[in-house]
Amino acid sequence: MTTNWSRKRALVVALCLVMIVVPLSLDGLDYRSFGGFPAVGFAVALVVYLGPRWLWWTLLVETVVIGAALTRTYEVSPVFGVAGSITVTGPALLVWYLLTRGDRQFEISTQSGERRLIVASAAGALLCGSLGGVFALAEVSPRDALLTGLMSFLSSLAAQLAVLPVLDRASRVASGTRTELIAQWTILLTIVALVLMPQTDLPMLFLIPAVLSWGANRGSPRSAHQQLLVVSILAYLLTFLGRGPLAQAGDGVQDVSGPILLYLFLVASAYVTILISGSVARLQRVTDKATRSASTMERIFESAHRTLIITSDADGRITRFNRGAELMLGYRADEVLGRRANMFYPKYEAGKQARRLGLPGDDFRSLATRMAASREPWDWQMVGKGKRKVRVSLSLTSVTDDDGRIVGFLGVGEDTTDRHAANEALRLALANEHASVLKLREVDRVKQELVSNVSHELRTPITSIIGYVELLHDGTLGDLPSEQRQVVARIARNGHRLIRLVEDLLTLSQVEAGALVLQRAPTDLGAVVRAVCLLLETQLLTRSVELVMDVPDSPVTLLADAHEVERVLVNLVGNSIKFTPDGGRIEVTLRDEEKAALITVSDTGIGIPLEEQDQLFSRFFRASSATDNAIQGSGLGLSIAHAIVTAHEGTIEVDSEPGRGTTMRVCLPREGGAVADEPLVSQ
Known part of the structure; x- marks a missing residue:
């Protein structure tokens, strides 16, 4: 095996080998007394220093070197010398394992590392003494062998405790x-x-x-x-x-x-x-950590410029006053340290907080203890320098000693003065708005009653007027000249228009009052569409506008109020007729889908501006295109149509573009039912 060894590592290995060999090679040594020290310590140190990568090579080299030294010094056979070397390499292997567990870094400055050193060195010394005594029995008497084992134990223990700590990092x-x-x-x-x-x-x-x-x-x-x-x-x-x-x-x-x-x-x-040395090292680490923590807390304490932090003893005497508290209350720290915390709040505020907490008195200790136990922020009115009042959201924490006795309090607060002012302004605004809403509701109620009453009162005389006009027009009361008949016909048309307006007002009043009641029955929508188109075709007799109807031959049945659905279609198709110039086209289609019926009314009329389409179903709203073209209307038709479709749990949508026409889609959810014998449609 090859590796890049530093000069320092080579020097350490050489020094350890010398300190292993020399003590075992001195003439005149007696293995029952001074023999071997500090060879065992350096043998263990070399194994620990080189680590697991070189473990077996280190033990092999130590076995050869120690065996040769023992053979020469004590004049024994090489076999006995190698056997004697095991009294050193065996403990070295054991101590290395106990110290590092195979891969752990050797360190004795911690309590666990210190404990491992004491246990490992004692175990290694005990193994060294046991092996030394056993091997000595082959050459000396049992008494000398026991003495050899004792000396080996003490020598090994002393050597390890002297050498191994030098490796500590x-x-x-x-x-x-x-x-x-x-x-x-x-x-x-x-x-x-x-x-x-x-x-x-x-x-x-x-x-x-x-x-x-x-x-x-x-x-x-x-x-x-x-x-x-x-x-x-x-x-x-x-x-x-x-x-x-x-x-x-x-x-x-x-x-x-x-x-x-x-x-x-x-x-x-x-x-x-x-x-x-270990105790001092641990104490220094704890002290350094505490110092760093204290420094960190001090920096946090003083850098919290927007947060009030005050500490006090158990009786309320102030011990710390941070920069945030100085900015919030206007006092310098040296002006308040040692003074009592009740300087920051009036007597009535303490009494109010005591009553909230259910306390009989308002002394600082009981009040602070109960607030700290609640673990909730409390809204306090504090008094700063110059009697300036500050609203503070204050949280208290009790500081206890090792026995659990309260020795002080920590208060952390946030200035909520502006927030309270804003909340108060908001409260007043909401109260004013609520009063305005109530007034508007009352005005709206009176208006609805007025519209309803006026509509009812108008309906009877208008109906009577239309009846007499029809008698005149029919000649029942005598023949009229042609010019007079035209005037009477014009009166009849405007009367019918007026009666429709009254009906729209009554329907709108019912919708706003939530009193619109549908008379649902199984209805064929195809019959309704045909009837509406037939009814409105008379308006196209003097116009060149094409009205096309696309309705399935088979019934499209759902539960609906046929009269109200007819009103929806009359409004939609009527609007298309009004807003489509001559030469245009109106198409009314009915589609029977799986879960709903879809009615579409499309035209090629003047269209509706996109920015006005979201107001299209608002009452009394009229598009600018209708106003610009002087087209008559009340602005109620689409709002009533929307209310009727919504009451049927359906939807109505618009798709329009100025100059390119308008498409209105009505989707009514389908429900099963038989077709009514005679759909409720005006003829």
Whole structure:
């Protein structure tokens, strides 16, 4: 396998291999005492550093190197040397797995990472001690094998705790100054030299963990772990060379007590350094996060220029007053801090809010507590600087301590003064509009009553006049000269026109009053269309306009009021006759479709402007084309036709273009029924 190795990686690998081989190759080492430290730590560190990609190559190289070193140092067979190497590579594999779970990044600055390091190093040391004791039984007595296992356990644990933390990638910066950190390094090395080089007393040894704790607290994690590694290697070398208090411990049992005390000292120093450094790193992260959160909240707090934010203690004394509150109420923050919040609202406002909340009193704490519990915004009238009144939509939130006691309140508000003014203006406008609508309804009711009464009153005398005119015209009361007969005929035509106008007014009054009642019966629409066309043909006797009718031979039956449908067709065909110049054509068609009957009246008349077509069915509306051509009409016919078709649950549509004619389509929903014997059509 090939890869691009950086110079740093190659240097680290070389250093680890040297630190594995050298401790195992020194002459005079006793595997029951000082043998092996810190080889196991660097073996584990190399596996963790290179990662899973190089795992098996790393273990193979370590097995060969360690086996060769053990064979040379302890003068054993190569097989025994390779077997002994397993006491190092086996724990290295186990610790790597427990630390990284195969792919997780090694990190001990978190609580979980710190816990994994302690558990993994203890498990690796236990495996190292067990394997060391088992392999030693082949060469030494059971007592020496047990001692070998104990020393292997302690040596392995101390080595891992000294070496592995150096690989941590924690990014915490030192809290101490550069001068302080240089002084701490200097003091640490000086104390190590003064305590471990001469034949000092054992209690002096505990000065070293104190200085290591100083470095772990004030320095960076990397610096603290490097100090731990340096102190561990120096303590091991000096004690191995017979220097310091540990070399003379045990009164003649140097080979047992000295190494045990040394390893326990190193383990204790490692735990102190690792735990303090990790705790400080976590505390710094929490502090940094809290600082960033506080800074963010402060920026949000002060940048909310359109939002009032006020905090107070439980008794209502103001503790924070943001820029939005300053702009809204006119006070500066230094003018209100420490004062009570009731300075912003009058006594009657507090009483009103207390009554809304069902409180017997209006003291701040009970009022604020109940408002916060409601979790709803409340409309408050607040008083700013200069007695300026401001309407605010205010939401309160209670601030509690760890025991759930209320220690303060947070108020967030929005200025709704303009909104309230607009709502009040809108309310007054709606009230005025409602009053106007009521007046218009009353006027409309009076008008409808007037139209209805006048129409009824006109109908009787007009009918009487038409009757007498017909008697004169028929000669019943005596023969009239030709000129007089023409005048009487003209009176009769205008009388009939007037009676139709009265009927239209009565129908319109019924429609507007909702009193139009249809007398539905099975009706043949074909018969209705034929009757209407026959009735209106007399109007074309003096005109050169062609009226064409296209009606199916078979009955087109539906439930309808034949009289009202006839009125619709009379209005539509009559309009076509009025608005079609001589030489034009009018076509009336009836189509029997599956669910409806479709009546179409089309002409080649003057047409209707597009912009006026949406008003075509409004009462009293007359198109500009009718006015311009001086064509008579009341503007009621199409509105009545539309009302009648709508009452039949049908639709009426218009398609027209000036100069190209008009097409009116009436669609009436079809319902089953037999054809009436005699359709109700005027003849």
